[in-house]
Amino acid sequence: MTLIPELTILQPADKEQIDLPRTSEEELAVGKKRLYIESYGCQMNFADSEIVAAVMRNAGFATTSSAEDADLIFLNTCAIRDNAEQKVRHRLKHLTGLKRQKPELLVGMLGCMAERLKTKLLEEEKVVDIVAGPDAYRDIPKLVEEAESGQKAVNVFLSREETYADISPIRLNSNGVTAFVSIMRGCDNMCSFCVVPFTRGRERSRDPFSIVREAQDLFDRGYREVTLLGQNVDSYKWQGAEGFGQRAEDDAVFMPSAQTSLPTTTFANLLEMVARIHPDLRVRFSTSHPKDITDDVLHTMARYDNICKYIHLPAQSGNSRVLKLMNRTYDRPWYIGKIDRIREILGDDCGISTDMISGFCTETEEEHQESLSLMNYVRYDYAYMFAYSERPGTLAAKKYADDIPEDIKKRRLNEIIAKQLEHSAERNQRHIGQVQRVLIEGFSKRSDDFLCGRNDQNKMVVFPRGNYQKGQYVNVLVTECTSATLRGEVVNT
Ligand code: SAM
Ligand code: SF4
Numbered sequence: 001m002t003l004i005p006e007l008t009i010l011q012p013a014d015k016e017q018i019d020l021p022r023t024s025e026e027e028l029a030v031g032k033k034r035l036y037i038e039s040y041g042c043q044m045n046f047a048d049s050e051i052v053a054a055v056m057r058n059a060g061f062a063t064t065s066s067a068e069d070a071d072l073i074f075l076n077t078c079a080i081r082d083n084a085e086q087k088v089r090h091r092l093k094h095l096t097g098l099k100r101q102k103p104e105l106l107v108g109m110l111g112c113m114a115e116r117l118k119t120k121l122l123e124e125e126k127v128v129d130i131v132a133g134p135d136a137y138r139d140i141p142k143l144v145e146e147a148e149s150g151q152k153a154v155n156v157f158l159s160r161e162e163t164y165a166d167i168s169p170i171r172l173n174s175n176g177v178t179a180f181v182s183i184m185r186g187c188d189n190m191c192s193f194c195v196v197p198f199t200r201g202r203e204r205s206r207d208p209f210s211i212v213r214e215a216q217d218l219f220d221r222g223y224r225e226v227t228l229l230g231q232n233v234d235s236y237k238w239q240g241a242e243g244f245g246q247r248a249e250d251d252a253v254f255m256p257s258a259q260t261s262l263p264t265t266t267f268a269n270l271l272e273m274v275a276r277i278h279p280d281l282r283v284r285f286s287t288s289h290p291k292d293i294t295d296d297v298l299h300t301m302a303r304y305d306n307i308c309k310y311i312h313l314p315a316q317s318g319n320s321r322v323l324k325l326m327n328r329t330y331d332r333p334w335y336i337g338k339i340d341r342i343r344e345i346l347g348d349d350c351g352i353s354t355d356m357i358s359g360f361c362t363e364t365e366e367e368h369q370e371s372l373s374l375m376n377y378v379r380y381d382y383a384y385m386f387a388y389s390e391r392p393g394t395l396a397a398k399k400y401a402d403d404i405p406e407d408i409k410k411r412r413l414n415e416i417i418a419k420q421l422e423h424s425a426e427r428n429q430r431h432i433g434q435v436q437r438v439l440i441e442g443f444s445k446r447s448d449d450f451l452c453g454r455n456d457q458n459k460m461v462v463f464p465r466g467n468y469q470k471g472q473y474v475n476v477l478v479t480e481c482t483s484a485t486l487r488g489e490v491v492n493t
Contacts, residue, residue: 021091022046022173023065032062036070037172040088041078043229043286044200045111047180049076050169052110052137057170059141067098072106072144074130077113079195081389085113089125096127106147108132108140112199116393118156128152134185134200135159138167158186158201165210168217175441177225177471179218183211183270184230189289191316192327192395193360193388196231203231205238208265208273215274215281224439224471225282226274233285234292236267268296275304280473282439284458286312290338291330298345309346310381310458313338314355318374319367322360327395332374339378349430351381351457356416359409360388361400368412375419381427381457383420387413421483428459428481435491436461438476440468461486 021038035056039049052074053063064070073095078084092107099105108130109121115133122128129147132140136155143153163185171179187196188203215226230236239262265273267285274283283304288297288311301307317323320331330338342350356371375383387409390402436455444450444462452462453474462485463476478488 021087022049032060033071034064034069035061035072035074036064036067037074037076038067038091039076039111039172041076041080041084041112043180043227044182044185044231045076045078046172047169047182047229048111048134048137049074050172050180051164051167051182052076052140053170053172054167055137055140059144063170063172067095070105072108073098074108074110077109077111079112079116079199079391081386081391083389088113092125092127099127106130106144108143108147110134110137110140112195115156115158115199116195119154122152122154130154131156133158135162137164138162160202160204163204163206165206168214175470177223177439177441179223179226180229181211181214181218181226182206182230183228183233184236187231188235189232189329190327190395192325192399193316193357193391195391195394198393200231203235205230205236207240208238208270211270212273212277216277219278219281222471224280224473225284228270228274228283228285230285231287232289232292234267234288234294234297236265236270238265238270239263240265266294266296268294268300271297271300271307272304275300275307279306281306283307284310288313290315290335291328293338295341295345298342302345308351308456308458309349310351310353310456311342312353312355313342314384315371315374315378316355316357317360317363317367318371319363322363322367325362325396325400326357326360332370335374336377349457351427351459352378353382353384353458354378354380355384355386357386357388358412358416359404361396361402361404363404363412368415371412372415372419375416375423379423379427380420381459382424383416385413385416385420425481425483428483428486431455431459431478431486432481433478435475435477436486436488438463438474440470440472440474442470455486459486460484461488463488463490466490 021040023038037049039046067073075088077088095107106129107127109128110132114131121131130143131154132143133156135158139155146153184205186201186203190197290313315335316326316328323331390397438453438455438461440451440453444452449465450462451465451468452460455461461476468474474490475492476488477491478486480487
C-alpha cells in the first residue's frame with residue numbers, strides 16, 4: 001500500500017467518501033439550468049451538498065454529473081488541512097479554462113474554505129463569482145441572481161440557529177440503501193489545532209422530530225441505514241415542547257431540564273427515537289467526543305440490535321501533555337477509561353476507530369511513542385491518520401510554534417499507519433469463522449460477480465452474488481480477510 005503523507009484511511013469505501021470529491025448526478029432537465037456540485041472533505045459536507053441541491057431544485061435548477069455541461073458549478077470545500085485547500089485551488093485552475101470557453105458559466109465556492117477566506121477568495125481566485133459559507137445555503141438562489149447580473153456575490157454570515165431542519169435533502173451519489181442525516185451543526189469545542197469552530201460556527205442541535213421524519217422517509221423509500229452526523233454528536237441537546245417522552249407511544253422516562261419544565265432530548269434519547277423507526281433500519285453515528293460520550297449512549301446501543309456496534313472515538317494523541325495543548329479536555333487515563341467502559345458495556349466485538357495527529361507542536365519522541373502505546377492498548381479497528389497541518393487563526397497557530405520538521409511528522413505518521421495496519425488485520429481476523437449480518441450496498445468494486453456490504457462494525461464484506469439484492473440483509477460466514485476487507489459466503493438468510 002502506498003503511504004499518503006497527509007491522509008490514510010484503512011477502509012476502501014470510507015476512502016472513497018473522504019479522499020475523492022463527490023459529484024452531483026444527472027437529472028432529466030428539459031429547459032432547466034444545470035448545476036454541477038463537487039464536494040470535498042467530510043461527511044458533513046456531503047450532507048450539506050444534498051441540502052444545496054434541494055435549495056437549487058426549488059430555484060429551478062437540475063443537477064448534472066458533468067462540469068462541462070453545467071451553467072453553474074459549486075465546489076463545496078474543506079479547510080481542515082492545507083492540502084485540502086490546495087486541492088480545491090488546483091481544481092479552480094481547471095475551471096478557469098472551462099470559463100474561458102463558456103464565459104456565462106458561474107462558479108461558486110461553498111463550505112469551510114469559503115467561510116475561512118471570505119472575500120479574499122474573490123481577490124485571489126478571479127474565476128469565482130459566488131462565495132457562500134455553511135450557514136448561507138438558503139440564500140444561494142439570491143446570490144446566483146446577483147452573479148447573473150454581473151456582480152460578485154458573498155454571504156458568509158454564521159448563524160446560531162440554522163439547522164436546515166425543514167429542507168428535505170436531495171440524495172446525491174446515493175446507493176439507495178445508506179444515507180447521512182445531519183443532527184447538528186457547528187462546534188463549540190475549540191480544539192487548538194482545528195479550524196471547524198471558525199468555519200462552521202457555534203454548535204446547535206436540530207429538532208429531533210424533523211430528524212425522525214427524515215429517517216422514516218428514507219426507510220419508506222427503501223433505505224436501510226442512516227448515519228447521524230455531527231462534529232460532536234454526544235453533545236446533541238434539544239429542549240422543546242416536543243421533547244423525548246412527549247408522544248403517547250414513548251414509554252421511556254423523559255428528562256426535565258434543570259432550568260425549565262421543557263423536556264430535554266439527549267443524544268441517547270435521539271438514538272432511541274431513530275432506532276425505534278424499524279428494526280430493519282440500521283443506525284450509525286459519527287463523531288463521538290471522548291469527553292461527552294455517556295454510559296447512557298452505550299446502554300442505548302446495547303439495548304437496540306439495529307444500532308450498530310461501532311464507535312468513532314478520536315483520541316488525536318496518546319499523551320496527556322499533548323492532549324492538553326490540543327485543548328481536547330481529557331487526558332490519557334480518561335480516554336482509556338472510556339475505552340474500558342465501551343468494552344464492559346458493548347463487549348470486545350464493538351468496533352472502535354480513531355483519528356490520530358502526528359507531529360503536533362512540541363510533541364517529543366516519547367510522547368509520540370505514547371500515541372503508539374495507546375493504539376496498542378485499544379487495538380482500533382481502523383483509523384484516520386494525519387500529519388499536523390497548521391491552520392491560520394486557530395489557537396495552536398496563535399500560541400504554539402509548528403516546530404516539528406515535516407520529515408519527522410511524516411516518519412511518525414508512517415509509524416502510526418504501520419501500527420494501525422497491524423491492528424486492522426488482527427481485528428479483522430477475529431471475524432474469521434463468524435457469521436456476520438451484512439446489509440448489501442451493491443456490487444463489489446472489482447467484479448459484478450460479487451456483492452458487498454458492511455457488517456455491524458462498519459467493515460466491508462465481499463461475497464459471491466448469488467440471487468441477492470442491494471438493500472437486503474444476509475448472513476455471511478467470514479472465511480478470509482485483509483486489513484481492509486472481509487470475504488465470505490452467504491449461509492442462511
Ligand atoms: N469533530 C471531530 C472530532 O473532534 O473528533 C473531528 C472533526 S475533523 C473534521 C476530523 C479530523 O481532522 C480531526 O479529528 C483531526 O484528527 C483532523 N484534523 C483537524 N485539524 C487538523 C489539523 N490542523 N492538522 C491535522 N489534522 C487535523
Ligand atoms: Fe474540531 Fe475539536 Fe470540534 Fe472536532 S471537536 S470539530 S476536532 S474543534
